[in-house]
Amino acid sequence: MNFKNKDTYFSDLLAGRGRPLVIAGPCSAESEQQVMETAEALKKLNVHLFRAGIWKPRSRPNTFEGIGLLGLEWLGRVKRELGMRVTTEVATGRHVEEALKQGIDVLWIGARTTVNPFAVQEIADALRGVQVPVMVKNPVNPDLALWIGAIERIYQSGITDLAAIHRGFSSYQPSKYRNLPVWQIPIELKAHFQGLPVIVDPSHIGGTRELIHPLSQRALDMGYDGVMIETHPNPAEALSDPEQQVTPAALAEILDKLQVRKTNYDDAELVSRAEELRLQIDAADHDIITALAKRMALVEQIGEYKKQNNVQVLQLERWKEIFRTRADWATEAGINPIFVEELYKLIHVESIRKQTIIMQTGNPELQPDTKPEQAS
Known part of the structure; x- marks a missing residue:
């Protein structure tokens, strides 16, 4: 449609x-x-x-x-x-x-x-x-x-x-x-x-x-x-x-x-400057994805460590610490702390999902759904 x-x-x-x-x-x-x-x-x-x-x-x-x-x-x-x-x-x-x-x-x-x-x-x-x-x-x-x-x-x-x-x-x-x-x-x-x-x-x-x-x-x-x-x-x-x-x-x-904004740039110089900024945004996004991949690799390592030592996946005090400190870091960096809190909720869900799979490896009946939004 x-x-x-x-x-x-x-x-x-x-x-x-x-x-x-x-x-x-x-x-x-x-x-x-x-x-x-x-x-x-x-x-x-x-x-x-x-x-x-x-x-x-x-x-x-x-x-x-x-x-x-x-x-x-x-x-x-x-x-x-x-x-x-x-x-x-x-x-x-x-x-x-x-x-x-x-x-x-x-x-x-x-x-x-x-x-x-x-x-x-x-x-x-x-x-x-x-x-x-x-x-x-x-x-x-x-x-x-x-x-x-x-x-x-x-x-x-x-x-x-x-x-x-x-x-x-x-x-x-x-x-x-x-x-x-x-x-x-x-x-x-x-x-x-x-x-x-x-x-x-x-x-x-x-x-x-x-x-x-x-x-x-x-x-x-x-x-x-x-x-x-x-x-x-x-x-x-x-x-x-x-x-x-x-x-x-x-x-x-x-x-x-009320002000109605233009739907697009109407000047060649503005278009050029916008494209330059977009390229910089693309590069920043690439850095974010690379950093997330590094974080998830570390999450998998600690998941293996928890499995070897028979320690449960969810460590509530550690999660509280992350949730508190990342919001503080965001404020110091001039970023909306509420946005960062929401972002880390998603990161935490994915981290729990990855560690849970590691814990349950070898038992197909216990394999969780691989969709991040289904994890809790």
Whole structure:
């Protein structure tokens, strides 16, 4: 699946753009007045797509779960009277049918739906024979395969006008974010599907309006194609997610501050200098690989020593010492210690895997899987 150079709804919107694709509107459609007031304000900002949730999958019952079919009529009014394109979330085949009856321009599949292949397939089946753009949010948990699978299911139903929405991933660890960005996953998705538009949802990643601009800018700096920002005329009174919604006036300020970077160097001297630096990076990477190979050779030697002396592979105190000192060394060298901690977790996993194989040599039934990511 290659989305490069395809004549699609999203490619038309992005062609020759001087700013990102902008999708904005309330988290939930709450009243006809609220929807129309927001849409009228966003039309003045030249927002590409007006968004509003009609059906809201909530974690617990007895909370606002969306206005339902009545909200589709309000979106229809936005489209007819203001000439704006509209989009909403669908989670079932029936949702798809009702949205299409009302002429909704673009559908999106939410994070809680993407995580369920049965639900995605039901939506895909409802879309057969229909030509409508579809956006697919990442699953709740950091699972690239599920995200890819959801896009493939929709594509195989005949929908080729697709985009992905990065809204972050749930995590138990403390964070300033509502949902961790885990930027590596959408980067891998972009590499897997060449040319697939990727849109950031900073409202759900950040969980607070203060983080919307920095998250949006970071995404654009990495080549994202657009932003989806929840916008409400009075966020404090919103029936869902009040902390992460902004007023139309605040949205205007955010969009005004965003910078769209060039996709490539446009000067021969800059190209030459970049190539020179890339060659130096290649040489540094070669040195890193050589150093890692030397380290792993030493790991194998100590693994043999442990086997000969009947000593267990995992030496917890030694691991704590490595984990602590390497982070300190990183700080002294001006490198992010958190990055180095994550790097050494991977190195440690591979070291344990190698030593475990050495310990179990001669007993095929005990041979561990050779994939590093399977080790623990």
